Amino acid sequence: MxxxxxxxxxxxxxxxxxxxxxxxxxxxxxxxxxxxxxxxxxxxxxxxxxxxxxxxxxxxxxxxxxxxxxxxxxxxxxxxxxxxxxxxxxxxxxxxxxxxxxxxxxxxxDPHAVRSKVRTFVLLDQQRRLLNKQVQEMEFLKKKAEEANVAKSHFLANISHEIRTPLGAVLGFADILSQDKLSDSERNEFLAVIRRNGELLLRLIDDILDLTKIEAQRLEFEKKEFSLKDLLKDVEASLGFRATEKGISLKIQSCDRNLTFVSDPLRIKQILFNVIGNAIKFTTKGQVDVQVRVEDAILERESCEARRVTFTVRDTGAGLTVDEVQKLFKPFAQADVSTARRFGGTGLGLVISQQLAQKLGGDLKLISSEVQVGSVFEITLVLDTVEGAPQVRTPVVSHSDIASHSLEDKVILIVDDVSDNRLLIDRYLRPHKVRLLQAGSGVEALETVCESHVDLILMDIQMPLMDGYEAVQRIRKLGYEGPIVALTAHAMREETMRCIKAGFDAVLTKPTRRQELVAVIQSWLSEEPLGHQSRQPELLQ
CATH class of the missing domain: 3.40.50.2300 (Response regulator)
Structure with missing residues (x-):
């Protein structure tokens, strides 16, 4: 002091x-x-x-x-x-x-009187200054809390808009499909709209979950071998259509070498989709250029070697003001409320991308920005080279594999308290001619296992009276040794590990896609499990 x-x-x-x-x-x-x-x-x-x-x-x-x-x-x-x-x-x-x-x-x-009186006022002053400091800190925190509340209020209002807009399209076109006489082309077009908006809602939920995981420091990364060139082709193919729709061009200039790395390709795609997608969103004319540079220098890591990969994203879009730059990487603080109204989005994409890049040994930075001229972002990632890198190879099940192994007459028990979910699984599996048994609760599942032969069980986790964790443990105690696959809406890795610990063989996250569901069932019910050397618990998210 x-x-x-x-x-x-x-x-x-x-x-x-x-x-x-x-x-x-x-x-x-x-x-x-x-x-x-x-x-x-x-x-x-x-x-x-x-x-x-x-x-x-x-x-x-x-x-x-x-x-x-x-x-x-x-x-x-x-x-x-x-x-x-x-x-x-x-x-x-x-x-x-x-x-x-x-x-x-x-x-x-009197020296004693002087010292005593002076010391009293010195202590009072020190207490006063300490109190003033605490008051200033409280006022600062109060101001920050008020700013955060305003930002979260805007964010929640924006989230409401971002949810209701695609939801309106889903409900509206579903209503049209159920009532109007439509041509095949119209029906296919409207189904595509429903699917596209459903995917949009899922991405929104995933963004919010990712932010929650980041703030709780629970974000997990996979280690997979992938081709950088193929990854960039996928990104360009997906985002190129969006750029063409807006009448702008997207150019991704990569190195000629077809380099292979070991990292989390899905997270890398997520970063690129967010940053490049943002550039496309805020660019109404001109182009978005992406330059990719792989440094020749080898970086020594604890268990392997790595290289630094830099992605420079340059657009000719709206640009950012000084105030907007300060808010750019803050959660819940999209640059401007009017920006949200005009361009849409939650303002979480860049926040999540920066955190992901930092977790991957790099960073996401704004290099420059000028209003009505454009912005330049730089993504740096440190990626393990293939030689000596620890990795988890995910079994790949192709369409031909699935088609060549029949599920006909296999008995599958679906356990879910929501009848719509049971109906969806029924429709997914009907073309494969399985015999489907249904249970609306964990108790009914126990009765079915006792009374009938079951080849595989698909079980929801969150059910009333008896949840999936208790149900799977009781079924195992009955002596059932067949595969049990968890279907859960909890996308956290902790929940996945809890499922495996409870006795499940595999975990699928809702919403479950038809191809993924059939592939997992096929891998467990074929004579030689597809993509597996042994029947080990399988974590799929």
Missing amino acids: EKTKLLIVDDHHENILFLSHLISGEDIQVLSAKSAEEALSLLMNHDFALALMDVQMPGMSGFELARLVRALKKTRHLPMILMTSRQQDRSVLFEGYDTGAVDFLFKPL
């Missing part, structure tokens, strides 16, 4: 030296003045905790100085102790207190 400043005002140098010796300390700085004029100059330039002022001085007396100190805005609350030898003159005391003095010291000065 800053030293406490004390002021001594006395026209006798010996008195100043004596007092300074008495009240000096490690936490105290003593300044002195030999006249009222000199004292006023010090008072204007310093913040004092206490002033010790002699009453009898040539020129302006201590009483006059005290009145002036009380009249000045800067010093009106300064505690003043007056020093006088006229101890018996009560009029001096009355006048002193009338001027605003808080106490008196009588000459000859």
Whole structure:
């Protein structure tokens, strides 16, 4: 803490030296003045905790100085102790207190009295300064909390819009499909609209979940071997259509070498989709250019070698103001509310992408931006090279594999308390001619397993009365050794691990896609499981 400043005002140098010796300390700085004029100059330039002022001085007396100190805005609350030898003159005391003095010291000065009184005011000043600091911190935190509340209010309003817009399309076109007579081309077009908006809703939910995982430091990454060139082709194919729709061009200039890395390709795609997609969204004319540079230098890591890969994304879009730049990577703070209305989006994409890039050993930065000229973003990632990199190879099940292994007459039990979910699974599996048994609860599932032969069980986790965790444990205790696949809406890795620990063989995250569901069932029910050397628990998200 800053030293406490004390002021001594006395026209006798010996008195100043004596007092300074008495009240000096490690936490105290003593300044002195030999006249009222000199004292006023010090008072204007310093913040004092206490002033010790002699009453009898040539020129302006201590009483006059005290009145002036009380009249000045800067010093009106300064505690003043007056020093006088006229101890018996009560009029001096009355006048002193009338001027605003808080106490008196009588000459000859008693060292113990001086130290005691001064120490009291020093402690009071230290407490006052500490309290003022805490008040300032509280005001700062209050301001930040208010700003966060405003940002979250805008975010929630924007989220409502982002949910209701695609939901309106899904419900509206579903209504049209159920009531109107349509041509095959119209029906296919409307189904594509429903599917596209459903995917949009799913991405929105995934963004919010990713942000939650990031803030809880629970984000997990996979290690897979992938081709950088193929990954960039996928990104260009997906986003190129969006750019063409807007009448702008998208160019991704990659290195000629077909390099293979080991990292999380889905997370890398997520970063690129967010950053390049953002550039396309805010560009109404011109183009979006992406340059990819792989550094030749090899980076040594704990268990393998790696290279730094840089993606530079340059657009000719709206650009950012100084205020917008400051909010760019803050959660819930899209650059401007009007921006959200005009271009859509939640404002989470860049926040999530920056966190993902940092988790992958790199970063996401705004290099430059100018309003109505465009912006330049730079993504850097540190990716493991194939040689010696630890990786998890995900079994791949092709369409031909699925088609060549029939599921006909296999008995599958679907356990879910929501009838719509059971109906969906039924429709997914009907072309494969399986025998489907249904249970609306964990209790019904137990009864079915006891009464019927079952080849595989698909089980929801969150059910009333008996959840999936308890149900799978009870089914295992009954002696059932067949595969049990969890169907869960909880996309957290902790939930996945809990499922495996409870006794499930595989975990699928809702919404479950037909191809993925059939592939998993086929891999467990074929004579030689597809893509598996042994029937180990399978984590699919």
